[in-house]
Amino acid sequence: MAEPREPQTGRTDGEIGTARDRVENTTPRGDERKALILETALSLFERDGYEKTTMRAIAKEAGVSVGNAYYYFASKDHLIQAFYDEVSDRHVEQALAAMRPHRDLASRLSVELHTWITVAEPYREFASQFVKNAVDPNSPLSPFSPESKPSRDKVIAVHRHALRGSTAKVSPEIAENLPDLLWMHHMAIVLFWVYDRSPGARRTRELVDRTSPMVARVIGLSRFKVVRPLFREADKLIRDFLLPGDEPAEG
């Protein structure tokens, strides 16, 4: 199994634009500088749009040389992948801890998703600007792209963990592919969240409370032999049409 990795940075704040203030009064080390460039980029993407923001503008705003910015991030796409990666890392760490006391699958799925909302919430405004770049499955910025595989696999691994640690009885032939389907549920919640206008993403949280028990019940139906092939076919459908060429993460 591809175990979720530990977060790569020590940062715990989720605020855009605070990193710079902190760093300006210190001598930035490499990973602080990298984090500063990333936070600066996200705030510029949010303000000016992804297409219009240049690496030059990011470097200037962050107070580093253009060469230095490129040293850490080979392109704007790499900045987005680093952002996905960081959100995934924080999410994985917090979700694993928050799931621990729960055993039933619905609760574990719900906790996983609520944790994701908490981690991602500071970036909702950015996400709503950015979604038009990410929603095209042909874009490297899509969560379905080969480029997004590392962060995608982390989130799929969390779902595998949610399933394995639960009391849900799932036949081995289904359990193998189920994390992909659970990840699709996660993606549907993310899409709703991006457009959610309610304070604190209250509506998305209500949606999670409604869908998580439903998803757990659908999975419960896999105890019926007549239902099982549908799970396999649904997973194959995702691999054939949404993730072509993607090798399943190690189970």
Next chain:
Amino acid sequence: MAEPREPQTGRTDGEIGTARDRVENTTPRGDERKALILETALSLFERDGYEKTTMRAIAKEAGVSVGNAYYYFASKDHLIQAFYDEVSDRHVEQALAAMRPHRDLASRLSVELHTWITVAEPYREFASQFVKNAVDPNSPLSPFSPESKPSRDKVIAVHRHALRGSTAKVSPEIAENLPDLLWMHHMAIVLFWVYDRSPGARRTRELVDRTSPMVARVIGLSRFKVVRPLFREADKLIRDFLLPGDEPAEG
């Protein structure tokens, strides 16, 4: 039941930009002029983007006065709704005819979707430009918006027709709400189609061939008492989160 309406125009060509050539050599009647303004608008939206295209530019390109353009379409949003409406009308007419020889639900669903692709195909390039406006569920241009209800209800009615004319045995308590769920399947196909880069939307057609039998089998599961509540809950979920305030179309 809200019967699908007959198409409102006699046009059968799906080509953007042909209407003008035809009309310039004749004295345009009202509905020809209306069709001309709509086709002109769609080609400008595709070329320059929806936000950047003004009613003034549309009127100029169509060779009518600005006042005349506003007489037919109160706003750019109304142009899009007219477009949705026209695609729905053509789709409904052709889908009803194409379904007629088929009795099993999978075939009827598949025929319905293939017909939609055929009708919509001339607008795929436009749709891929436009999707960023339509994908936000809060936008009046979203297929989930109150403004889109008339064309949405037509397509939902086609799904009701597909179900009722089929040999599928569905308990009445489920049959009532099933067309909404089938429409969600239709919407998923539309989203895939928008981003499909394959010639003639071949990949989308393959997807339809794969998902239609699956959807029919999922519906077949409603013969199990334990499964039925999930259908009701899924429909309630759509009404509570994606179509708030929308009254179900008459069943």
